Amino acid sequence: MMPKVAFTRGLSPSINHCELVFAQRRPIDVNRAREQHRAYEALLAEQGWEVRQLPGSADFPDCVFIEDTAVVLDELAVLTRPGAESRRGELPPVAEALGPLRRIARIEPPATLDGGDVLRMDKYLYVGLSPRTNPQGVEQLRRLVEPLGYEVVAVPVHGSLHLKSAVTAIGPKELLMNVAPIGSLVAFADFTVIPVHPGEPHAANALLLDDVVLFSASAPRTCERLSRAGIRTIPIDLSELAKAEGGLTCCSLLLR
Numbered sequence: 294m295m296p297k298v299a300f301t302r303g304l305s306p307s308i309n310h311c312e313l314v315f316a317q318r319r320p321i322d323v324n325r326a327r328e329q330h331r332a333y334e335a336l337l338a339e340q341g342w343e344v345r346q347l348p349g350s351a352d353f354p355d356c357v358f359i360e361d362t363a364v365v366l367d368e369l370a371v372l373t374r375p376g377a378e379s380r381r382g383e384l385p386p387v388a389e390a391l392g393p394l395r396r397i398a399r400i401e402p403p404a405t406l407d408g409g410d411v412l413r414m415d416k417y418l419y420v421g422l423s424p425r426t427n428p429q430g431v432e433q434l435r436r437l438v439e440p441l442g443y444e445v446v447a448v449p450v451h452g453s454l455h456l457k458s459a460v461t462a463i464g465p466k467e468l469l470m471n472v473a474p475i476g477s478l479v480a481f482a483d484f485t486v487i488p489v490h491p492g493e494p495h496a497a498n499a500l501l502l503d504d505v506v507l508f509s510a511s512a513p514r515t516c517e518r519l520s521r522a523g524i525r526t527i528p529i530d531l532s533e534l535a536k537a538e539g540g541l542t543c544c545s546l547l548l549r
């Protein structure tokens with residue numbers, strides 16, 4: 294059987310030049326960020342994932358956020374066209390790594406799409422219309438995946454970098470959400486939604502592994518809500534990467 298593979302990408306020594314949309318620029322301690330990233334990889338490995346790290350690059354400050362470069366499904370990997378121009382050169386090593394494992398398709402100009410905007414719930418792909426993903430990006434993705442039986446649902450996102458900054462899966466039918474950037478819950482009517490604690494608006498980005506959720510150690514009150522709902526969590530500190538507006542999902546591409 295194919296092992297569960299998690300691709301990660303090494304931290305760029307130039308991460309302090311990362312893109313920022315909503316956060317104020319604060320110095321990132323590169324060594325500390327690297328340690329936190331290693332701890333993240335170690336947790337994935339402990340949970341049974343074969344972690345394959347692609348080398349980081351000084352030319353691409355945001356390359357550690359590998360999630361944005363591809364949408365990986367069982368049948369297909371879609372290489373994105375990141376909304377931030379400075380990130381488009383991150384793709385070639387990812388394409389090379391995924392090539393032997395999946396059929397490859399690409400998002401073409403003028404479309405833009407970041408993987409952080411694509412939330413997969415079984416055969417539904419919820420795609421954020423965000424600062425990074427435009428309507429053409431949603432349409433191109435739809436054309437690629439509909440023949441494979443997926444339904445694409447566009448979700449406008451306001452005041453949040455990506456859809457998954459505001460909502461992530463914490464179970465097959467359960468979502469963790471910061472409701473404000475999404476506004477209407479209509480698209481998610483079939484799911485049980487656990488709202489983040491109002492004092493922790495950035496806590497919605499959690500990473501669901503088989504039966505456990507990796508969760509930000511800086512959001513204990515939301516974590517309590519998850520525990521009360523019977524969800525097993527493992528806390529992780531990615532505070533240095535959070536200064537680059539990165540979360541937990543964005544540091545890996547999981548081939549489930």
Ligand code: CIR
Binds near residue numbers: 314377380408
């Ligand atoms: C960016 O603005 O593109 C990076 N500084 C952060 C990307 C985070 N990606 C994600 O949440 N999927």
